[in-house]
Amino acid sequence: AQKITQTQPGMFVQEKEAVTLDCTYDTSDPSYGLFWYKQPSSGEMIFLIYQGSYDQQNATEGRYSLNFQKARKSANLVISASQLGDSAMYFCAMRERGNTPLVFGKGTRLSVIA
Amino acid sequence: DAGITQSPRHKVTETGTPVTLRCHQTENHRYMYWYRQDPGHGLRLIHYSYGVKDTDKGEVSDGYSVSRSKTEDFLLTLESATSSQTSVYFCAISEYSDEETQYFGPGTRLLVL
Numbered sequence: 001a002q003k004i005t006q007t008q009p010g011m012f013v014q015e016k017e018a019v020t021l022d023c024t025y026d027t028s029d030p031s032y033g034l035f036w037y038k039q040p041s042s043g044e045m046i047f048l049i050y051q052g053s054y055d056q057q058n059a060t061e062g063r064y065s066l067n068f069q070k071a072r073k074s075a076n077l078v079i080s081a082s083q084l085g086d087s088a089m090y091f092c093a094m095r096e097r098g099n100t101p102l103v104f105g106k107g108t109r110l111s112v113i114a
Numbered sequence: 115d116a117g118i119t120q121s122p123r124h125k126v127t128e129t130g131t132p133v134t135l136r137c138h139q140t141e142n143h144r145y146m147y148w149y150r151q152d153p154g155h156g157l158r159l160i161h162y163s164y165g166v167k168d169t170d171k172g173e174v175s176d177g178y179s180v181s182r183s184k185t186e187d188f189l190l191t192l193e194s195a196t197s198s199q200t201s202v203y204f205c206a207i208s209e210y211s212d213e214e215t216q217y218f219g220p221g222t223r224l225l226v227l
Contacts, residue, residue, distance in 0.1 A: 035215055045157075045204065045218035091156060101147050101172065102206075102216055106156040 003027065004092050004105035012111050013082045020067070021077040021108050023092030031097045034075040036066065039089040039107070048090075051075055079110075087112045117141050118219035120205050126225045133192040135222050137205030139185075145208045146188040147216065148172075148180065150201040157204065163188055195226045 005024045013019040025034065036048040051059045051066045059066045067076040079086055089109050093102040117140030127133050137146060147162040149172075159172030161180040169180050177199060179191045192199055202223050206216040 037218075043202070043221050045206075045221075047215045047217065050215060093157075101159045101162050102157075103159075104149075104157040106154060 003103045004094055006092055006105035006108050008108045009106075010109040010111070012113055013079075015084060015112055015114050016081055018078060018080045019082055019110065021079070021090050021092075021110065023075045023077065023105060025073050025075060025092075025094050027073075027094065027096055029096040033095045034066070034068070035093040035095070035102060036064070036075075036077045037091045037093065037104075038086075039091065040085075041088070045091075049077070082112045084112050084114060086110060118205060118207055118217060120203075120219040120222050122222060123220065124223045126227065127195050128227050129196055130194050133195050133224065133226075135190045135203055135205075135224070137188045137190070137219055139188075139207050141207060141209075141217075142185060143207040143209045144185075145216075146182065147206040147208075148178075148188065148190045149204045149206065150174065150199075151204060151221075152201050160190065160203075195224075197226050200224060200226045 003026050032053045034051045038046045038048050049059050049061045049064045049066050051068045058068050063080045065078045089107045091107045092105040095102050119138045121136045148160040149157040151157050158174045160178050161172055163169045163182040181189045202221050204221050205219040208214050208216045
């Protein structure tokens with residue numbers, strides 16, 4: 001069974017608008033971490049934001065925030081005030097207890113339109 | 115930026131030849147990983163290492179071997195390359211902590227003809 005599901009292969013958003021990228025996960029481990037990465041067309045993987053399973057508040061990093069709904073097992077990425085430079089692939093990933101390797105979703109390609 | 119380099123960055127090879135990709139880090143991190151990225155599959159773990167000479171298999175380890183004789187170097191070997199191993203290969207590193215993210219190298223684009 002897939003541990004990380006990203007149901008949106010591609011999305012479009014108007015510049016300056018907010019956009020939500022969906023991510024659901026599956027784990028029976030009570031301790032886990034959720035991560036989002038950005039991969040621009042140049043190919044590098046850029047870490048964006050982290051949410052721990054025991055964190056009481058949603059994580060935020062600048063224009064990025066993580067809408068963490070533990071009961072629904074979702075960890076959606078919200079990008080506010082989209083910019084043309086936000087056009088990229090976005091990957092959701094999870095790590096279960098301990099320093100196990102990250103498991104990645106298949107990604108969502110975001111295109112920001114001027 | 116985490117100090118991770120991968121070599122070569124691009125390689126074209128023929129089916130049946132051995133290929134070795136190198137990942138080098140200057141961060142002294144304990145954990146190192148090899149992933150492959152293919153369209154429609156995201157990133158999939160090939161092998162990882164949790165210390166010198168300590169390695170374990172990932173989701174797609176068939177046809178690959180790894181070695182780590184020094185903290186800073188993690189080698190991925192395709193013993194006999196096949197066209198299905200055409201991919202982009204990423205190395206990543208992390209330190210021991212639940213919330214510690216993995217930092218990725220720039221990737222190696224491998225084409226097996």
